[in-house]
Amino acid sequence: MRDSHPRSGLGEPRGPSFFPGRPREPAEPLAAAAPAPSAATPQPPSPRPPRSPRPLAATVLAAVLAGGLAGYAAGELGGEDPAPAATSAARDPGDLQAVAARVLPSVVSVQTDRGQSSGFVFDDRGRILTNAHVVDGSSHVSVELQDGRRLSAEVIGDDPDHDVAVLEPETSRGLRAADLATGTRPAVGDTVLAIGSPLGLSGTVTSGIVSALDRSVRLGEGSGGGQRRALQTDASINPGNSGGPLVDDEGRVIGINTAIATLDQNRGGSIGIGFAIPVGDAVAAARTIIDGG
Incomplete structure (x- = not known):
């Protein structure tokens, strides 16, 4: 299932293109062992066998390996202590696991007639934030919680200008609001997690900066x-992440995932450039919707 968002790059999801490799050439038979050369008779150098063309992928792999080995040799032979690894300041993976575990109960899958997307609980009344393009004019939708429960939810309203919509589920029992980073501003390079239901895979967590x-x-x-x-x-x-939270390494929501850049409008998929509405802008739009403004 998918959400439809053609103007922002969320095209129809498809699998990666398959480019068949070259058929493997039959192995040449092993040559018979040549007799040892006489010490008194100089032997002409053996002709170097002609190089067969290699696929581009093999060339790239060789370049990567060569670069890695060169860096290793320089570190071993340079005579100076190597610089501290850049990952020394990174958070322990266990920390991010804890962050994901804390945020996931607040994330929901949003089911509409058009497909499945994402959302998250943002206040103590159990109301849910998602994208306006997710609900697309619907008055009621279905939401699925992380524990598997399904609830009917009313679409209180939406703001297409900010691509924000607010849902009110039939009950707030068992719903827990996510922490919102409305008073802080993220910085370039901060670690983030994107949580949602890409391609209908609910509870998916990806990381980046x-x-x-x-x-x-x-x-x-x-x-x-x-x-x-x-x-x-x-x-x-990816398609289906729309409306889900982008959270920082403290588990606070800093934005709503809303769009991706893609090289092919008809085969939309992540190329490492995604966009999220800043949480402060989203919450302000949500409050206006709730107040009926």
Whole structure:
């Protein structure tokens, strides 16, 4: 299942293209062992066998391996202590596991007539934030919680200009609001997690960093969508992630995943450039929707 968002790159999901490799050439028979050369008779150098063309992938792999070995040799033979690894300041993977475990109960899958997308609980009344293009004019949708429960939810309203919609489920029992980073501003290079239901795979977690701030991105569809600022991330985001949270390494929501860049409109998929609505902008739009403004 998928959400439809053609103007922002969320095209129809398909599998990766398959490029068949070259057929493997039959192995040459082993040559018979040549007699040992006489010490008194100089032997002409053996002719070097002609090189057969190699596929591009093999060439790239060789270059990568060569670069890795060269770096290793330089570190071993340079005579100076190697520089500290860049990963020394990275968070322990266990920390990110804990972050994911803390946020997942607040994330839901949103089911509409058009497909399945994502959302998250954002206040103590159990109301849910998602994208306006996810609900697409629906008055009621179905939401699935992480524990498998399904609830009916009313669409209180939406704001196509900011691509934000608010849902109110039939009960708030068992729903836990996510922590919102409304009072802080992320920085380029911050670790982030994107959580949602890409291609219908609920509870999917991907990691990356904040790649840029205040990108001007077209949000929403039709005449209502406009250029708005967005966070750019390289965390893998695919159709179905729309409406799900982008969280920092403290588990606080910093944005709503809403769009991806793609090289092919008809085969949309993550190429490492995704966009999220800043949480402060999203919450402000949500409050206006709730207040009926």
